[in-house]
Amino acid sequence: MKKALGYLVALLLLVVWEIAGRASDTGLFPPVSDAVTELASLLGTGSLRTDVLPSAGRALAGFALGTTLGALLGITIGWFHHLEPWVRPSLEFLRAIPPPAVLPVAVLALGATSGMRITVIAAAAMWPVLIAGVDATRAVEPGYVDVARISGLSPLTTLRRVILPAVLPALLAAARIALGLALIMMVISEMIGATAGLGYLILQAQRTYAIAQMYAGIIVLGLLGWLATALFALLERRVLGWYQDQKGIADG
Amino acid sequence: MAEIPLIRATALTKSFTSRGRTTRAIADITFAQAEGEFLGVVGPSGCGKTTLLRCLAGLDHPDTGTIEFDGHPITGIPPALSVVFQEYNRSLFPWLTTLENVRFPLRRPSSLGRRARAATREQAREALSRVGLADFADHHPWQLSGGMQQRVALARAIVSRPRLLLMDEPFASVDAQTRATLEQLTITLTVELGLTVLLITHDIDEAIFMSDRVLVLAARPTHILRELPIDLPRPRDDVETRALPLFQNHRRDIHHLLSPTPDS
Numbered sequence: 001m002k003k004a005l006g007y008l009v010a011l012l013l014l015v016v017w018e019i020a021g022r023a024s025d026t027g028l029f030p031p032v033s034d035a036v037t038e039l040a041s042l043l044g045t046g047s048l049r050t051d052v053l054p055s056a057g058r059a060l061a062g063f064a065l066g067t068t069l070g071a072l073l074g075i076t077i078g079w080f081h082h083l084e085p086w087v088r089p090s091l092e093f094l095r096a097i098p099p100p101a102v103l104p105v106a107v108l109a110l111g112a113t114s115g116m117r118i119t120v121i122a123a124a125a126m127w128p129v130l131i132a133g134v135d136a137t138r139a140v141e142p143g144y145v146d147v148a149r150i151s152g153l154s155p156l157t158t159l160r161r162v163i164l165p166a167v168l169p170a171l172l173a174a175a176r177i178a179l180g181l182a183l184i185m186m187v188i189s190e191m192i193g194a195t196a197g198l199g200y201l202i203l204q205a206q207r208t209y210a211i212a213q214m215y216a217g218i219i220v221l222g223l224l225g226w227l228a229t230a231l232f233a234l235l236e237r238r239v240l241g242w243y244q245d246q247k248g249i250a251d252g
Numbered sequence: 253m254a255e256i257p258l259i260r261a262t263a264l265t266k267s268f269t270s271r272g273r274t275t276r277a278i279a280d281i282t283f284a285q286a287e288g289e290f291l292g293v294v295g296p297s298g299c300g301k302t303t304l305l306r307c308l309a310g311l312d313h314p315d316t317g318t319i320e321f322d323g324h325p326i327t328g329i330p331p332a333l334s335v336v337f338q339e340y341n342r343s344l345f346p347w348l349t350t351l352e353n354v355r356f357p358l359r360r361p362s363s364l365g366r367r368a369r370a371a372t373r374e375q376a377r378e379a380l381s382r383v384g385l386a387d388f389a390d391h392h393p394w395q396l397s398g399g400m401q402q403r404v405a406l407a408r409a410i411v412s413r414p415r416l417l418l419m420d421e422p423f424a425s426v427d428a429q430t431r432a433t434l435e436q437l438t439i440t441l442t443v444e445l446g447l448t449v450l451l452i453t454h455d456i457d458e459a460i461f462m463s464d465r466v467l468v469l470a471a472r473p474t475h476i477l478r479e480l481p482i483d484l485p486r487p488r489d490d491v492e493t494r495a496l497p498l499f500q501n502h503r504r505d506i507h508h509l510l511s512p513t514p515d516s
Contacts, residue, residue, distance in 0.1 A: 141342050142342075143337055143339065143342035143343045144342070144343070144345065146311055146335070146337065146343070147337075147343050147345075147356070149311060149329055150309065150311070150329060150333070150334060150335050150357070151356055151357035152329065152357070161356075165345070165347045166345075166347075168347075242346060242347045242392055243346075243347070245392070246346055246392065246394045
């Protein structure tokens with residue numbers, strides 16, 4: 001019932017957009033129907049293959065790369081915690097740099113390539129998971145490790161069968177944040193030196209006064225983000241079912 | 253004792269240094285425990301009992317002194333040993349079902365074939381039914397009561413048929429009623445499986461009720477105040493045994509040892 005109400009509100013907002021768009025005569029704010037029409041023709045002309053899918057692919061690749069690297073580094077630093085005082089200040093400094101600021105550096109180093117865009121997405125997505133990984137690994141219940149030792153587990157097996165499941169809730173919570181960052185960096189990275197991609201499409205549409213097309217691109221971005229979040233929630237439910245049940249977290 | 257004791261500790265000492273301050277936990281501990289004996293270790297809270305248990309388990313190293321397991325000095329954790337820790341919620345894995353928790357010490361996935369894996373599952377089931385939780389194999393620990401969770405911990409400790417079972421205040425986190433039930437269950441398992449148990453507790457009655465012999469420890473830095481043979485008849489009964497005059501005498505003796513009069 002509440003869910004249905006939520007969709008009703010969303011529908012209402014779309015109606016408001018439509019009415020406001022029709023009332024506006026500046027040409028800068030088209031009604032939603034124009035944007036949707038534009039969206040349909042965009043996808044019809046192959047933009048799905050040339051812009052949307054490559055963008056989504058880069059976001060996914062960067063997200064996977066960044067979060068994996070972040071988890072590996074985070075757990076390693078947290079596990080060998082006498083390492084932490086040596087690296088903590090550098091980590092705190094590096095992660096404080098807003099990710100878009102490294103874009104010019106990446107363009108210089110790697111050129112305006114797909115690899116460069118994946119790299120900056122990965123660099124942004126890595127930090128939340130890395131920091132969460134360090135903290136969560138350090139906070140693993142020492143009793144768990146005692147049980148592993150008494151059971152005769154090697155350090156590597158302990159890492160896999162005790163530490164990893166223990167830190168997984170924290171890692172996935174951080175990966176959810178990383179997912180948002182990955183999408184942001186996907187758009188921004190395509191606004192520099194690009195000839196295709198969603199970010200390019202939106203910027204180019206704005207520059208050529210194809211305002212409806214610009215909104216169409218933004219709608220696609222919204223849909224992409226919504227889809228990514230939904231898929232991520234499914235993944236979380238699959239691997240963290242025990243945690244959600246224990247904490248009484250129900251799906252919204 | 254002519255035969256070799258299962259575990260023998262000789263002149264153990266242990267200190268901790270934190271923020272430049274050194275605390276002596278164990279001043280001097282020497283004792284031996286024979287195979288099949290139920291040994292109680294009782295002492296005031298914070299006296300270093302847990303430190304002693306961690307040393308015996310090989311989780312910590314004493315500063316000086318030696319620990320022999322089955323006649324050999326230990327270098328690390330003896331494989332034929334298991335531990336029941338005080339707090340079940342810090343020792344049971346919430347992401348595993350009770351069955352998988354119990355099976356945890358058995359499984360070496362890479363080295364086991366399909367048949368051996370099935371056998372470990374059966375072994376875990378058998379251990380679970382011994383503690384009366386056969387019907388809760390697929391539950392997660394946090395879906396069970398505290399007493400039931402400590403039963404799971406007990407099942408996990410006996411699943412590998414250890415030669416020595418160390419118990420660190422195992423019933424301190426449950427209510428009195430559950431505590432009595434768990435004490436009785438532990439005694440039953442000890443008899444059924446022929447276990448050798450070393451029980452650490454601050455509860456004098458519990459130590460007397462369960463043990464063949466009790467070591468009374470002094471406050472920190474700890475040493476053994478007295479070794480007390482408990483020659484109460486077995487099988488022991490929660491009501492009858494505790495009502496015996498001998499039980500009362502033991503209790504009085506240990507109380508006097510642990511709360512000395514001002515002039516002593």
